Every structure is written in structure tokens, then in C-alpha cells.
Amino acid sequence: MTRLLRLLLALLLAAAPAFAAPAEAPTGAPIYAPALPGQPLAFPADHGAHPQYRTEWWYITGWLDTPGGPQGFQVTFFRTRPDVDQRNPSAFAARQILFAHVALSDPKVGKLLHGERIARQGFGLAEAAVGDTDIVLDDWSLKRQADGRFHARAGGKDFTLDLVFTPTQPVLPEGENGFSRKGPLETQASRYYSIPHLKVSGALSRGGRPAPVTGQAWLDREWSSTYLDPRAVGWDWTGLNLDDGGALMAFQVRDAKGRALWAGGSLRRPDGSITRFDPSDVAFAARRRWRSPRTGVDYPVEQTLTVMLPTGPRAFPLTPLFDDQELDSRPSGPVYWEGAVRTIGGRGYLELTGYLAPLKL
Secondary structure: OOHHHHHHHHHHOOOOOOOOOOOEOOOOOEOOOOOOOOOOOOOOHHHOOOOOOOEEEEEEEEEEEEOOEEEEEEEEEEEEOOOOOOOOOOOOOOOOEEEEEEEEEOOOOOOEEEEEEEEEOEOOOEEEOOOOOEEEEOOEEEEEOOOOOEEEEEEEOOEEEEEEEEOOOOOEEOOEOOEEEOOOOOOOEEEEEEEEEEEEEEEEEEOOEEEEEEEEEEEEEEEEEEOOOOOEEEEEEEEEEEOOOOEEEEEEEEEOOOOEEEEEEEEEOOOOOEEEEOHHHEEEEEEEEEEOOOOOOEEEEEEEEEEEEOOEEEEEEEEEOOOOOEEEOOOOOOEEEEEEEEEOOEEEEEEEOOOOOOOOO
């Protein structure tokens, strides 16, 4: 079966869910599971899908060290449970939707190269397994192998990534043991963990010619049914692998005037000790902005992140690998800036969402 035909089938058809769905409202609309505090993370189950929640993602960003110089990359798989009548017996009912983005940041190209996939779940063409990471979306995939390594295959028309991610550090639960607040209400939260300092190996293909690459990456896992406050338009987020073995994650959720509605994050030091950030402990300040020539969006691509530690404030200047790392996923998704950044004593990724229009989750 051709790739195009398989993708069309996946877009048109949906198999019956292979999980026990939560209770439904009288209208047949799904009742989504809430993200609650006091629920310990459990592995390997939490590496897998959580279909009772409205939205989740497997988000990998990193740097590749190539003979031609460093390049950034992103591989992200999303699962969402639409607000549709769950009693509909039709195979066309979109009970679960999977979509994915892949991007390559090559300074020699000077703009982001990217690709995307989207399909209704079903028939083995679009599946997100429960119990461990095992996602298939047409010819793209992400799977956690028996040895604990993650293997991703994805690509656009200009490149293909076939990468293996080897954990070198334990899981980092974000927030309160994996319960991460995203707003002033406790219901505005997600279940969230990270795996920093993933060792990268594999191949990057350009023009159909694969070349071996190495590097370092960061995996973020989140699932929730209510992420954002109604006043929120988007967020700024960064995940930084520090050269000393430490790992820093910080975010702010912004309102329409650019003010922080909420903020948080964590710093894990090389000795394993962790500082968790309250909203007042995190500040993003723009140092330089860049305007996209395609969308006209003005992004703060150079920022200074300041976090409050027990020893006092510490500043991390965030400098992009290059400016034009905008990802336009319309009409299936949003426009956002997703870029490789350097800081003093480390490197990682910066994500800027909601600058063109309010982000809807």
C-alpha cells in the first residue's frame, strides 16, 4: 500500500479504541480525567499514552553535532481526544487524533526545515499505545525499546531523522512529584516529567544520503485536560542541558499584554539535588526581537532567564543558533517559534507560542 493511500485511510477512518474510556456525559461527550496532585508517576506506564486525558505530547528537542557544525532538531508527537460524541458507532468518528511535527535548524540554510503528519487513530496506521512509548503515525514512529532507549523516525521533504536517545540520567518529575501547575487555579495543571541529557546517536539524511550524527537531547512528557487559564494566550519555555550535568527547565504563561499569569520550573544540579521554582522565582526578559518576514510575528528570540536559587538570583542569557526558527504548521496547527539556543555553560531549546494568535489547546 502506498504511503499516500495509507495516510488518506488514516485520515478518513478510525478504529474502535483499544482502551477503557472514562465515563461519558449524557450527550455522549467525553468526561476528561483531571490532572490531580498526589498521584505518583509510574513507569513504564507513564511513558505510554493516557487516552482518558484530553491532550498530551512526547516532545524531544536537541542539538546534533555534525561535520558541518551544530544543528538543532525537534521531534514531537501529540495525541488529543476531541470533544465528539463517544456513542457514535461510525468508524469515521474521530475519537483520538494523532499529529506530529519534526524540524531541523541548520544555520547554513538560515530557516527552519520541517514536516508534519496528522491522522485519526486506527488500523495500525496511527496508534499511540498504552503502557509504554510506542507511537506510529504513517511512516513516522517513536518507541521506547526494551533496553530503555527511545527510537524516533521522522522527516520532511528536505531531511529525515533516524535517531536513538539513550538516557544518562533518571527521570526528572516536574512540579510537585509530576503535578505541574500552569495557572492560578489548581485545575489548571498537567502531569509532567522530563528526561534531560539524552545521548543522541543515529543518522540525519539530506538529499537521500544518510550521515551519522551524535548529540544531546531533552524529552518532555505532559498530559492534561485543562492546561491554561482563559486569559492565557501562550507561553515561553526553555529546557537547558548544562555542561556540568545540571538541567534547567523554566516557563511562563503569558496574558494578552505579555504579562506572566503563571511561571515555574526546576533546576537539578549535578549531585541530583533539585530546586523547584515558584511563580515569583522565574523571569523572562527580552533582549532582542526578530520579525518573521513570512508571518510578520515579532518574537523575543534573545532573552535573559533569571531564576531565584537558595544562593540568590542566577541569570541565563538565551541566544538563538540563528533567528529564523519559526514553525508554521497551519492549517493543522499553530504558528510558533521553536529554536536551538545557547546559554552560558549549556545549550538547549526555547519555545515561544501565542505570538501570532492565542494558542488553543
